[in-house]
Structures are given as structure tokens and as C-alpha cells.
Amino acid sequence: TIAIEARDVAFSFGQTPALRGASIAVDAGEIVAVTGPSGSGKSTLLHCLAGILVPDSGEILFGGVRVDSMTETQRSSLRRDRFGFVFQFGQLVPELTAAENVALPLLFGGVRRAEALRKAHSWFARLGLEGMEQRRSGELSGGQAQRVALARGLVAGPEVLFADEPTGALDSLTGEHVMDLLVDAARAQGTTVILVTHEPRVAAYADREIIVRDGRVNALERIAS
Ligand code: ADP
Numbered sequence: 001t002i003a004i005e006a007r008d009v010a011f012s013f014g015q016t017p018a019l020r021g022a023s024i025a026v027d028a029g030e031i032v033a034v035t036g037p038s039g040s041g042k043s044t045l046l047h048c049l050a051g052i053l054v055p056d057s058g059e060i061l062f063g064g065v066r067v068d069s070m071t072e073t074q075r076s077s078l079r080r081d082r083f084g085f086v087f088q089f090g091q092l093v094p095e096l097t098a099a100e101n102v103a104l105p106l107l108f109g110g111v112r113r114a115e116a117l118r119k120a121h122s123w124f125a126r127l128g129l130e131g132m133e134q135r136r137s138g139e140l141s142g143g144q145a146q147r148v149a150l151a152r153g154l155v156a157g158p159e160v161l162f163a164d165e166p167t168g169a170l171d172s173l174t175g176e177h178v179m180d181l182l183v184d185a186a187r188a189q190g191t192t193v194i195l196v197t198h199e200p201r202v203a204a205y206a207d208r209e210i211i212v213r214d215g216r217v218n219a220l221e222r223i224a225s
């Protein structure tokens with residue numbers, strides 16, 4: 001079954017077209033890498049799928065429901081309750097501890113603090129971060145910070161995890177470690193993953209690679225990896 005889909009999506013930043021008719025369909029539980037040259041529209045496609053940007057034309061469907069015609073409030077609830085996010089530079093809140101950062105999506109979702117922190121803590125051992133719970137982001141290495149960001153993206157059990165260059169700021173060995181953990185965790189909970197990357201070694205972790213060129217997805221270029 002299809003989890004999330006873009007149909008003929010176009011989006012421009014002012015006069016700059018970023019997407020010119022992009023269509024993709026991702027199955028539930030599938031891990032898809034979105035690749036392509038810099039500036040081809042990968043991040044814009046991810047932002048449209050995730051309900052962050054609203055396409056100028058075309059449709060976004062999540063579980064068969066139109067996302068592009070939702071109100072801002074509905075899209076924000078969808079992102080909070082059903083999606084998870086990991087970005088290139090972890091974007092941890094520096095004033096909070098690592099455990100508090102991981103707990104954030106649960107707190108935003110209305111989970112009580114003690115319960116949110118208990119759930120957050122359970123991710124630390126799983127991601128090889130035992131003992132890091134009380135550190136602040138400035139006290140973490142790049143790889144540790146990105147694992148904390150991954151835990152934050154997954155802690156609420158999202159149906160879809162959106163990862164935009166999640167290893168982009170890491171050396172390749174650390175990046176591969178983070179990808180191993182991401183893929184294991186996503187498979188364990190059946191999470192669909194949309195992964196934007198320009199690194200072939202990262203794309204190789206996906207079930208399928210979708211190539212964006214010049215704001216379009218060429219169906220003939222879909223590669224099963
Ligand atoms: P990619 O992720 O493949 O590098 P993007 O989706 O970031 O590509 O960008 C696609 C196009 O849209 C590029 O031409 C980029 O310069 C432009 N673009 C992206 N974000 C913005 C923005 N906030 N304002 C103006 N132009 C943007």
C-alpha cells in the first residue's frame with residue numbers, strides 16, 4: 001500500500017522554479033533515497049511531501065488523504081502527530097539536555113514530562129548513547145548529536161521519517177554508523193523513510209533510489225538498489 005505520494009507537483013520560490021511536475025509514490029515501510037544534483041529540487045520535494053511547503057499545483061497524498069488542501073493547522077498537526085524529521089545539522093536546542101531534546105516531540109504531542117523523559121531515555125542505549133542523557137548539545141560530538149537528532153525524529157513512533165542529508169555534516173564512517181542505526185530503527189517499527197542525500201554511499205542504504213533532475217522525477221530513472 002502507498003504511504004505517501006506526490007502527483008505532478010510544481011513549486012516555485014518567486015520566479016525560481018524548484019519543482020516542475022514531480023511525481024513519486026512511496027510504499028508503507030519502504031526506505032527511499034531521493035538523489036540528484038545540487039539545486040535539482042530534492043529538499044523542496046521533501047518539504048512538499050512533509051506538509052511544510054504547499055505546492056503551487058499538483059497533489060500530495062498521505063494515506064490517500066490530500067495534504068495540499070489542508071489548512072496550516074491541519075498540516076501542523078499532521079507533522080507533529082504522524083511525521084518525524086531529521087536534518088543535516090541535528091538542530092538540537094542548545095539550552096536543553098540531550099534527553100530533553102529527544103523528549104520534545106512527545107511534549108509537543110501532550111505527553112506528560114515524566115513519561116516523555118522515560119521514553120526518551122529508552123532510546124539512548126539503543127543508539128549507543130548511554131551516559132549522554134544529561135549532556136547539552138555543545139558537549140556532544142557530531143555523530144552523537146546526529147544520533148540524538150535521530151532519536152528525536154523517531155521517539156514519537158512516526159509513520160513517515162523525513163531525513164534531509166542526515167549524514168551531510170559527518171565523516172563517512174560516522175555517517176554510515178548513523179545510517180545503520182536509522183535503517184535498523186525504521187525497519188523495527190515499520191517506519192516509511194524519505195531520505196534526501198547526494199551521497200551514493202548513503203543512498204545505498206535505501207530500498208529504492210529516486211532521482212530528481214531539474215525539478216522533475218524521471219520514472220525511467222527509478223533504480224532498485
Ligand atoms: P536540492 O535540495 O536538490 O539541492 P532545493 O530543493 O534546495 O534543491 O532547491 C531547488 C531550487 O530552488 C534551487 O534553484 C534553489 O536555489 C531554489 N531554492 C531553494 N530554496 C529556496 C528559497 N528558500 N528561496 C529561493 N530559492 C530557493
Ligand code: ADP
Pocket residue numbers: 039043164165
Ligand atoms: P540543501 O542542502 O537542503 O539543498 P541548501 O544549502 O541548498 O540546502 O539551502 C539551505 C537553505 O537555504 C534552505 O533552507 C533553502 O531553502 C535555502 N535556499 C536555498 N537556495 C536558496 C536561494 N537561492 N535563495 C534563498 N534561499 C535559498
